[in-house]
Amino acid sequence: MSPSPESPADRSHNCADADVLIVGAGPAGLALAAALHDAGLAVQVFEQQPLDALTEPAEDGREIALTHRAREVMRRLGLWQHLPADAVAPLRQARVTDGSGSQALRFGEGAAGPLGWLVANHRIRQAALQAVRDRPGVQLHTGARVSGLDLPAGQPGALASLTLADGRRLQAPLVVAADSRLSATRRLAGIGAAMRDFGRSVVVGRVAHAADHQGIAWECFRYGNTLALLPMNGGLSSAVVTVPGDRAAEWLALSDAAFAERVGVQSGDRLGALRSVGPRHHYPLVGVYAQRFVAPRFALIGDAAVGMHPVTAHGYNFGLYGVEVLARVLQAARRSHRDIGAVDVLQDYARAHRRITLPVYLGTNAIVTLFTDEHRPAKLARRAVLALAERAPGLSGLIKSAITRQLMGAAAQASKA
Ligand SMILES: Cc1cc2nc3c(=O)[nH]c(=O)nc-3n(C[C@H](O)[C@H](O)[C@H](O)COP(=O)(O)OP(=O)(O)OC[C@H]3O[C@@H](n4cnc5c(N)ncnc54)[C@H](O)[C@@H]3O)c2cc1C
Numbered sequence: 001m002s003p004s005p006e007s008p009a010d011r012s013h014n015c016a017d018a019d020v021l022i023v024g025a026g027p028a029g030l031a032l033a034a035a036l037h038d039a040g041l042a043v044q045v046f047e048q049q050p051l052d053a054l055t056e057p058a059e060d061g062r063e064i065a066l067t068h069r070a071r072e073v074m075r076r077l078g079l080w081q082h083l084p085a086d087a088v089a090p091l092r093q094a095r096v097t098d099g100s101g102s103q104a105l106r107f108g109e110g111a112a113g114p115l116g117w118l119v120a121n122h123r124i125r126q127a128a129l130q131a132v133r134d135r136p137g138v139q140l141h142t143g144a145r146v147s148g149l150d151l152p153a154g155q156p157g158a159l160a161s162l163t164l165a166d167g168r169r170l171q172a173p174l175v176v177a178a179d180s181r182l183s184a185t186r187r188l189a190g191i192g193a194a195m196r197d198f199g200r201s202v203v204v205g206r207v208a209h210a211a212d213h214q215g216i217a218w219e220c221f222r223y224g225n226t227l228a229l230l231p232m233n234g235g236l237s238s239a240v241v242t243v244p245g246d247r248a249a250e251w252l253a254l255s256d257a258a259f260a261e262r263v264g265v266q267s268g269d270r271l272g273a274l275r276s277v278g279p280r281h282h283y284p285l286v287g288v289y290a291q292r293f294v295a296p297r298f299a300l301i302g303d304a305a306v307g308m309h310p311v312t313a314h315g316y317n318f319g320l321y322g323v324e325v326l327a328r329v330l331q332a333a334r335r336s337h338r339d340i341g342a343v344d345v346l347q348d349y350a351r352a353h354r355r356i357t358l359p360v361y362l363g364t365n366a367i368v369t370l371f372t373d374e375h376r377p378a379k380l381a382r383r384a385v386l387a388l389a390e391r392a393p394g395l396s397g398l399i400k401s402a403i404t405r406q407l408m409g410a411a412a413q414a415s416k417a
Pocket residue numbers: 023024025026027028029046047048049061062063064065066121144145146147178179180181184185202204283301302303304310313314315316317318319
């Protein structure tokens with residue numbers, strides 16, 4: 001059999017260091033490296049943190065709710081198999097209450113299986129690293145901060161190049177930025193982002209409790225602050241308190257006993273006596289949506305593309321959906337000898353990712369606005385929304401099935417590129 005003819009793009013890429021250079025070895029960058037390797041592409045990943053920070057990532061208080069589709073992507077990439085069984089907590093039901101907590105919207109009641117699963121972020125990071133290490137072809141450079149990016153403009157065949165802080169320079173047909181919601185590489189590419197600073201912060205801490213949480217997550221939109229209780233294994237829940245930014249320090253400074261007591265009171269003591277376990281962590285809440293996901297020889301993935309408010313638990317799920325689509329698009333381009341960095345190739349990913357993420361990003365921001373506004377009209381409106389949703393079976397069913405489909409990843413699946 002004669003070898004397939006080399007395209008002009010193939011020829012110009014012979015001097016490249018890899019097919020794809022990825023900036024950032026967070027959970028999105030590592031998952032993408034594994035997916036692109038499996039798609040037959042040569043990948044190098046650059047991470048500013050030292051190797052120790054990746055092999056033994058510190059517990060950071062984030063319990064990541066994963067959808068069915070996200071679990072499927074993790075399974076295919078071999079990440080899921082690296083999670084110890086006791087690190088995965090099933091999310092069986094979710095309930096949303098407002099103000100006094102007298103009304104609750106319920107999700108997942110009567111469902112055959114869990115709505116999703118909760119896994120600590122540091123465990124996901126560890127599993128993603130192991131999945132990359134299972135693929136010796138992927139080159140991971142740690143302690144390697146990317147400080148420069150050069151995207152060729154209007155020069156057909158010219159490669160993109162990255163510069164590292166130590167002066168090294170690398171070239172490839174495609175650079176992907178996975179360097180967090182405040183992505184410096186996105187800025188170097190000249191891509192702006194819509195940012196929404198909610199003026200609020202999340203304080204997270206684990207609590208041990210006497211009563212069984214039964215796998216139920218609670219989201220209590222209280223007046224003054226929001227409290228979520230996320231079910232974990234071992235008689236624990238993660239308490240996620242959202243407060244105005246100027247009150248975060250007060251919540252962080254509480255003694256363990258005072259924190260447990262406040263969480264207990266605010267949750268209506270539904271989990272019995274509480275005990276605070278381990279450190280508390282703090283995250284300012286900023287939503288970010290990139291103005292474009294791609295440019296010639298460049299793409300954004302993970303939080304660098306879409307940084308979600310955590311209330312609807314979609315950030316990493318979206319990262320994984322993006323990984324799946326981008327890998328599929330690049331594999332198809334490579335098989336048909338198209339240039340993997342060409343913007344018309346990358347647009348297929350951009351369009352699909354925007355279709356999945358934009359409605360949820362905007363919807364999440366609208367929910368946050370309605371449920372954290374302390375003015376009387378907003379309080380009345382949200383009480384009405386919950387009451388209507390619970391009492392009007394048709395509307396309730398629509399809302400619930402839309403949210404449940406999001407959790408199961410069904411809506412996202414349906415609109416695959
Ligand atoms: C409180 C909280 C709760 C959350 N809950 C959920 C949830 O329930 N479900 C869900 O799906 N998502 C959730 N998320 C979101 C989720 O944590 C993020 O979407 C996910 O961690 C983002 O991964 P990433 O790889 O894109 O970015 P990051 O994890 O931020 O990784 C970026 C990496 O890039 C590296 N880097 C940065 N700049 C450079 C550079 N110049 N050179 C080299 N390396 C660089 C960084 O060191 C880092 O390792 C939550 C987030 C928070 C804060």
